Amino acid sequence: MSEFIKPVKSTIDKLGYDIGTNYAGGPVDVVDMNSDINVDELLASPDPAILWEMTTCSPAPKAPMWDVAFMIGAKTKKGAGYVRMSLLEAVTEVVKPDQVIPVHDYTGAVAGPQVGFLTVTMVDLDPEQGGRFEGVRLVAVRCKGLSW
Amino acid sequence: MKLQQANSYFNTVNLDGWDGAAWVSGVAAGNLLSFDRFITERTFGQKKRMFEMGGTTTIPDAYKVVRLPTGTKYIVEAVNPDIRNDVVYGRTYLLRECESEAQIIQFVKATSASGIGGDPTPTTLATVFCDVERITSENSSEFREVRFSSHVVTLPEDTVVNTDYQLLIDGFYYEIMEANKNLLTMSVRAVKLGAAA
Numbered sequence: 001m002s003e004f005i006k007p008v009k010s011t012i013d014k015l016g017y018d019i020g021t022n023y024a025g026g027p028v029d030v031v032d033m034n035s036d037i038n039v040d041e042l043l044a045s046p047d048p049a050i051l052w053e054m055t056t057c058s059p060a061p062k063a064p065m066w067d068v069a070f071m072i073g074a075k076t077k078k079g080a081g082y083v084r085m086s087l088l089e090a091v092t093e094v095v096k097p098d099q100v101i102p103v104h105d106y107t108g109a110v111a112g113p114q115v116g117f118l119t120v121t122m123v124d125l126d127p128e129q130g131g132r133f134e135g136v137r138l139v140a141v142r143c144k145g146l147s148w
Numbered sequence: 149m150k151l152q153q154a155n156s157y158f159n160t161v162n163l164d165g166w167d168g169a170a171w172v173s174g175v176a177a178g179n180l181l182s183f184d185r186f187i188t189e190r191t192f193g194q195k196k197r198m199f200e201m202g203g204t205t206t207i208p209d210a211y212k213v214v215r216l217p218t219g220t221k222y223i224v225e226a227v228n229p230d231i232r233n234d235v236v237y238g239r240t241y242l243l244r245e246c247e248s249e250a251q252i253i254q255f256v257k258a259t260s261a262s263g264i265g266g267d268p269t270p271t272t273l274a275t276v277f278c279d280v281e282r283i284t285s286e287n288s289s290e291f292r293e294v295r296f297s298s299h300v301v302t303l304p305e306d307t308v309v310n311t312d313y314q315l316l317i318d319g320f321y322y323e324i325m326e327a328n329k330n331l332l333t334m335s336v337r338a339v340k341l342g343a344a345a
Contacts, residue, residue: 010262017263030264037255037268040311106262 004066004147005057007115009034010106012054012070015094019072020050023090031075043133046077048087051136057145066145068118071126073138084137088125095141097123103145116147151237155202155230163199165211166221166277176207176214183242195279197222199241200230206239212304212332213246213277221246221277223304226331244302244333250278251316252309273313278303280317286339296339298325303334319344 013032020030031042033053042049052072060067072095074087099120105112122142129136158179165175178201201207207214207224215221222243230238252273257265279302288294299322301315309315315322315338322338329335 010260010264013262013264021263032264035264038257038312044311104261107260107266109258109261111261 004063004103004116004145006107007103007105007112008057008066008068008118008145009054011101011103011118012052012072014104014106015101016050016052016072019090019094023050023087025086028087033071043075048077048080048083049075050087050091051075051138060144064116064147066116066118066147068143068145070141070143071138072141073126073136075133075136078135080135084135088137088139091139092123095120095123095139097121101143103147116145118143118145151232152203152235155200155238156205157202158200159202159205161199162217163207163214165208166213166215167210171215172211175211176201176205178202178205178241180216195245196225197243197245199243200238201241202238204236207241212306214243223277223279223302223333225302225333242331244279246277246279246302248278248280248317249275250301250303251275252307253314253316253321254312255314270314270316272316274307276303276307278315278317283337299338299340301336301338302330303336305329305332305334307334309334309336314341316344 017030021027029042029047029049031039031049031051033051054070056069058067072091074084076084097120101118102114103116103118104114120143124140126138126140159177161178161180162174163176164171164173178199181198183196183198213221213223223246224241225244226242228240229236253270254273255268256271257268260266281300282297283300284298285295286298309324309327311324313324320343321341323341324336324338326337
């Protein structure tokens with residue numbers, strides 16, 4: 001079971017990293033919300049960023065079939081709503097229903113072989129965040145996965 | 149100016165200065181006084197001293213930490229000029245004792261194929277003198293049973309820290325919650341995490 005979770009997490013990391021660094025308006029910061037190291041300064045900064053968090057990865061009903069959910073979205077300074085929407089469009093161009101995402105283990109220095117894939121089943125824009133996450137807007141993504 | 153000359157008469161205590169790597173002898177001379185004037189200060193008397201320097205002399209800016217002939221170390225916390233007829237005839241420094249050392253820890257990640265780093269490695273960026281004061285305990289916002297000790301750590305003014313760094317002081321890690329300049333010091337509010345492995 002755990003042999004698929006880590007590759008899925010690192011695949012989502014790569015997805016977010018690539019969206020942020022290849023953004024058409026110029027590279028923006030990237031924030032892995034599953035990590036509590038080196039994210040405080042990025043979250044407090046007014047600079048735009050792509051951020052994401054893997055929320056669930058469960059066998060459904062059992063391996064090798066999986067349900068995977070993650071959040072991915074954009075952070076900008078307060079009031080920069082159009083910039084935020086542009087970043088979200090960059091996200092939804094890559095993460096869209098029926099999209100097939102190959103799963104590799106990207107945790108090493110080089111990518112490992114493909115160990116499965118995810119098929120995106122739902123992409124849902126969530127409401128604006130508040131408090132510490134003011135300026136953050138996330139897209140909820142659900143996928144069906146298959147491992148081998 | 150006669151007032152400068154009179155004031156300089158009391159410059160009898162010599163200070164050593166820490167240049168970041170070693171102590172430099174005799175960087176300043178002045179008059180060491182107790183600090184017992186303000187009862188509203190959290191820290192006074194036992195930790196703080198006044199250092200009056202007559203004439204136009206100063207503690208050079210390069211020295212953020214000084215040492216008495218007895219070996220006691222102090223961070224230079226503030227300076228105020230003493231003025232008469234628009235002429236500075238002396239300076240009064242406020243010194244804060246700093247008997248601890250803080251390692252400034254940055255967590256460095258090796259870049260992986262995902263673009264996001266793997267497990268972080270604590271790396272010491274610098275070691276500086278510091279003063280640590282416990283100010284209160286705080287409830288965890290996530291677990292009701294958990295309480296944290298909150299501290300104020302006073303560092304030399306030129307210390308570079310941010311909220312992604314941690315401090316390692318006397319074998320314990322401290323998470324930096326806030327860092328801001330306060331007079332001539334870098335003042336950090338930090339939560340004590342636990343003993344270093």
